[in-house]
Amino acid sequence: MKTARRLENLGTETAFRVAQAAADWKGAGNRVYPFHLGDLNFPMAGHIVEAMDKAIKDGKTGYCPGPGIPELRAALAEDIGTRRGMRIDPSEVIVTTGGKPVITKFLQAVMDPGEGVLYPNPGFPIYESQIEYLGGTALPYRYVPTADGFAIDLDHLRASIDENTTAIIYNDLQNPISAESTDAEREAIAAIAQEFDLWVLSDEAYFEMRYKGRSKSIAALDGMRERTVILYTFSKKFAMTGSRLGCAVASRQIAEAISTMNTNDESCTTHYVQWAGIAALQGPQAPVGQMLEVLRKRRDATCSIINSIPGMSVAVPGSTFYVFPDVTEAMESKGITSLADFSTEALHNTGVSFCTREHFGRRQGWEDRQYIRLAYSGIGEADITEGLGQLRDWITQG
Structure with a gap:
């Protein structure tokens, strides 16, 4: 029987395919060092489990x-607003089943078929998938390498905007x-969004996953509050x-639009x-700090x-766990x-499992360098040292 043609445009989070390859290799009796999936091997804090x-x-x-229980909406408004220097009313907070649904519901609320949406590439693959x-x-808008990591190519971003562009992620x-x-x-x-009257989805999943300094939200800038939707998640922090x-x-x-979608999609x-x-928001925050300290040590070792x-280089990031x-x-x-092939050969020769640039949006014609992504959120420091040591030995063998 026929299925809907739109399914041809539905991508996926391809890191899970890497996870399956790693599981198959491990299942065959081999050692695997899991750098592929951005999950956390930390337990939920005890007070959160007790509250549940x-x-x-x-x-x-x-x-x-459907929009969430009033108590949680109020707690989120207070916490998110305080940390971003904003006043948020609980009516402006709509609870969702994780952060990912916010991407889809934002697009459904602001984008009509045929309209353009700017998104980071490389970037979280669900952006590209859901737009299409x-x-x-x-x-796609691109990043350029710098001494400190990567920066958005603002000229390229601006040149990608036309009369049909409605939003930027x-x-x-x-x-x-x-x-x-x-x-x-x-x-x-922010200036580009206002100049071209664009909606903005500010994906702030890693807003507090940082090792120094303090994060800032684009929504707090002048002229941005009404055009910006903040994506917040409990998953990482x-x-x-x-x-x-x-x-x-x-x-x-x-x-209100997202609340109506909640009712249609999940009920609540x-x-x-x-x-x-x-409990997570209002309870002890020490577990968060303890987790970040462990992640910082993993980052430094990685x-x-x-x-x-030889032949590999990376700037030390100040945030996330990648x-x-x-x-x-x-x-x-x-x-x-x-x-x-590099990913497969590395897995089979060293046990190190990782995603590559190809898992984060379609590769573009301007790209001439090769990158991989290593997540250190689910692997301990000793295994990081051992696994990457194996990778170094394999590379240096020539």
């Missing part, structure tokens, strides 16, 4: 309001490349990836998980070893021309 259990025991297992699935035109503290905007870059994006809890912060016009976000979210491998090293010369030294 209590909510279940208290009978909070049925339907609840919903009938939009995906407009902006992921400060970016997955996969860990790029963080300077104040000047953030202000330039509170190690709640499987709990599926997040929210959109938006003007009431967009908030799991009731008892929302009470766990309140970057130190990568930069000791690195995006240039491996161009390392591949050449092994006589490998395909990133897919």
Whole structure:
């Protein structure tokens, strides 16, 4: 029987395919060092688990309001607003089943078929997937390497805008490349959005996953509040990836639209998980700091070893839990021309499993360097040292 043609435009989060290849290799009796998936191998804090259990025991297992329970919406408004220097009303907060649905619902709210949406490339692959699935035109904007990591090519971004462009997806503290905007870059994006009257999705999944300094939100800049939707998630900061809890912060016009979509799509976000979210926001924050300290040590170990491998180099990122090293010369030294082949050969010869640039949006014609992404969120420091040591030995064998 026939299926809908739109399915041809639906991509996926291809990191899960790498995970399957790693699982198959491990299942065959081989050692695997898992750098491929951005999940966290930290347990949810005890007070969050207790709050969820209590909510279940208290009978909070049925339907609840589609936009979220009032207590969580109020807690989110207070926490998100305080950390960004904004005043947010609880009515502007719509609870969702994780951060990812905010991408789809933002696009459904602001983009008609045929309209263009700018998105980062390399970037989270669901941006590209959902723009095209919903009938939009995906407009990739690029990053250029700098001594400190990567910066948005603002001239290229501006040149990509035409009369049909309606929105821009902006992921400060970016997955996969860990790029963080300077104040000047953030202000330039805001100016472009206002000049061309664009909606903005500010994906702030990693807003508090940083090792120094303080994050800033584009939504807090003058003229940006009404045109910006903030994507917030509990997954990273509170190690709640499987709990599926997040929210959109938006003007009431967009908030009401997303609330209606919630009712149509999921009815509501799991009731008892929302009470766990309140405990996460209002309870002890020490577990967050402890997790970040462990991640910082993993980052340092990862970057130190990568930069000791001939033909590989990476800037030390100040946020997220990813690195995006240039491996161009390392591949050449092994006589490998395909990133897919490099990934497979590395897995089979060293046990190190990672994603490549090809997993984060379609490769563009302007790209002439080769990159891989290593996530250190789910692998301990000892295994980082051992696994990347194996990778170094393999590379240096020539």
